Amino acid sequence: MFERNRLLQFVLDYLIWFILVLVLAFFSWHVGAEKYLTSINLLNILLHASVLGVLTIGQTIVLLSGNFDLSAEGTLSLLTVLAAWLLLPYQAMTAAQAGGIGWELHPFVVIPLLLLLGTLIGGLVGLLITRLQMNNFIVTLAMQLILRGLGMVISMGAIMPGTPKLFNWLGGGRIGPVPVAVIATLLLFVAFAYFLHHARFGRALYAVGGNPQAARASGFNPEQLVVAAYMFSGLLAGVASWMLLGKLEVSVPNLGAGYTLDTVAAAVIGGVALSGGRGTISGAFAGVLLLSLVNNGLNLMEVDPFWVNGVRGLIILVALLIEAQKVRITLHHPPARRRALSSVK
Secondary structure, rough: HHHHHHHHHHHHHOHHHHHHHHHHHHHHHHHHHHHHHHHHHHHHHHHHHHHHHHHHHHHHHHHHHHOOOOHHHHHHHHHHHHEEEEEEEEHHHHHHHHOOOOOOOOOHHHHHHHEEEEEEHHHHHHHHHHHHHOOHHHHHHHHHHHHHHHHHHHHOOOOOEEEOOOHHHOOOOOOOOOHHHHHHHHHHHHHHHHHHHHHHHHHHHHHHHHHHHHHHHHOOHHHHHHHHHHHHHHHHHHHHHHHHHHHHEEEEOOOOOOOOHHHHHHHHOOOOOOOOOOOOHHHHHHHHHHHHHEEEEEEEHOOOHHHHHHHHHHHHHHHHHHOOOOOHHHHHHHHHHHHHOOOOO
């Protein structure tokens, strides 16, 4: 019985990769391998997944700590507006909106500001949750609305086009045939996967998400780790805003709407537990790939867009079912549970 449950646990842990292969095979058959598996289409899938992927890394870090981050979408929206506002000249801004003013700052000034502001916003959210003992779901939802509102006030609801080429390099540049955004996203996934599994912070994060009281008894500070997790999420939202604005070369109201649910969905599909303490960056990467493959495949099949959200919802439900089975196995088989806890020490 124990060996059978170990095998089942292994299958559930790596099921996402089998599903990816099946999805690739399905769309290659229905769409045609000569159309779906071309280098152009595969790079296009990765390019469209890049911003979602960067945000999902941040969401995964927060989820591992046992929290949610619904504010990253608002941070993304505000920072794209701020970047456009700081980059564009006075004339361009007044042409775009009545009473507008552009600062025409150099991209090398604006980019660090974006990353710093994103980190500070994340830190503020973390402090509200840990110091004031406020509910993480409500706090991050409120912050999303506040940040979106600030972005609308600054932009006055207007489109701000024409960001500089130097700034656009991360989102729109290419190294040979490969988009820079794809390379940067893959490097971030690799870097954070290594960081979470080999750095003390990563091990502490798993411990805090799995059992905050036990983590505190082991010498970790759960409050500091939660704040740090939100700061990483804010930093990555800053990177995503740079990438998205550079890709589109224009800031529009409500840019990035809908990313929050997609980041949670990608992480959960990839095996990251909503309760915290379980999951991997590589699994989250697989979740991002799955959502992107499904979106691309359904679009190529010319499926009604209304069905796309339904299919994605079904995928999320299946992922939650798999997670429930993992929890059941862990709770009912103490050796498996002890092994899972020992892996984060």
